[in-house]
Amino acid sequence: MKPFDREMTAENKPFGKLAVILRMLEALIFPKKCLKCGIYMEENGAGPHTLESCFCGHCMKEGVYPIVPPFCISCGIRFHNSFNDSHVCGSCLKTPLKLGQVRAAAEYKGIIRDGIQLLKYHSKPGIAKIFERMMFQTFLQYYENLPIDLIMPLPLHRSRMRKRGFNQAYYLSRNFKKLYHQSFQRRPVWDMDISSLVRIKKTLPQTGFDIEERKRNLKNAFKVVQNDRIRGKHILLVDDVFTTGATCNEAAKELLKHGAGRVDALVLART
Ligand SMILES: [Zn+2]
Ligand SMILES: [Zn+2]
Known part of the structure; x- marks a missing residue:
């Protein structure tokens, strides 16, 4: 069992059984609605940090598509018709x-795509906690053994931040330190960084743009404001969706220009 799985099982915790009973009582008194279709859900025994606790059985049938090998070892895209290694x-x-x-934790389709849209455009930040745990599992799988110095959620422009009220990339990684400590009972060697990079350009939504238009739209969108903090550092960017990668790539360009040693990315979903 991976360290993280231990932490996820409510029954393993002190008072775990009591927590399960309380959850059942809560479901009786305040029945939950499916975040997508809105029907009342019966208590299905799903733990509090699972997709099944947010979506009904019918909506869950849309499926989750984890990114498994073979995939591109650089951009992370999954190869569907390849029998070769990654x-x-x-x-x-x-x-x-x-x-x-x-x-990436999963492909951008099925219930993950619905969940991301609910999170970003329909003010359902509650689902971020579940996505964050999926991200953390992916982090442990691919980054735990790399010498990461800083984890950096991709910043939003202040106008977008005002409109949405939160930064989804931050919501997908804000408890990483806590999750790490729960899993390993020690502090991580890396730190979170939400201030060294800022987004200075108000960009248009990327939907409908081709690769070149996306690059142009994002050009000079980011600015490093704390050079000392990033110099020589191995940085892990965090974002929700990676399509052509124009956003993460532009941020990486700016960080490398100011002396970062290496920049990688961890995303929830890959198209
Ligand atoms: Zn549903
Ligand atoms: Zn690639």
Whole structure:
């Protein structure tokens, strides 16, 4: 059993059984609604940090599609029709990313895509806690053994932040230190950094743009404001969705320009 799984099982905790009983009582008194279709859900025994605690059985049938090998070892895209081992994809060979490697928890489809849209556009930040745990599992799988110095949620422009009220990338990683401590009973060697990089350009939504338009839209969107903190550091960017990677790549470009040693990315979903 992975260290993290231990932490996720309510029954293993002191008063675990009591917590389960309380949850059942809570479900009787305040029945939960499915975040997607809105029907009342019966108590299904799902733990508090699972997708099944947010979505009904019918909506869960849309599925979760974890990114499993083979995938591109650079941009993290999953190869569906390849029987070879993971390797660098054609697109990364042609135009290498500024990022060292990108790893995603799941493909951007099914219930994950619905959940991300509910989080970002329908003010359902509660689901972020569940997504954050999926991100943390992916972090442990691919980054725990790399010498990461800083974990950096991708910043939003202040106008977008005002409109949405929160930064989803921050919500997907804000408890990483706590989760790490719960898993290993020690402090991580890396630190969170939410202040060294800022987004200075109000960009248009990327939907509908092709690769070149996305790059142009993002050009000079980020600015490093604390050079000393990032110099020589191995930085892990965190974001919700990675499509062409224009956003993460532009942030990586700015960080490397100011002396970062290496920049990788961890995302919840990869298209
Ligand atoms: Zn539903
Ligand atoms: Zn690739």
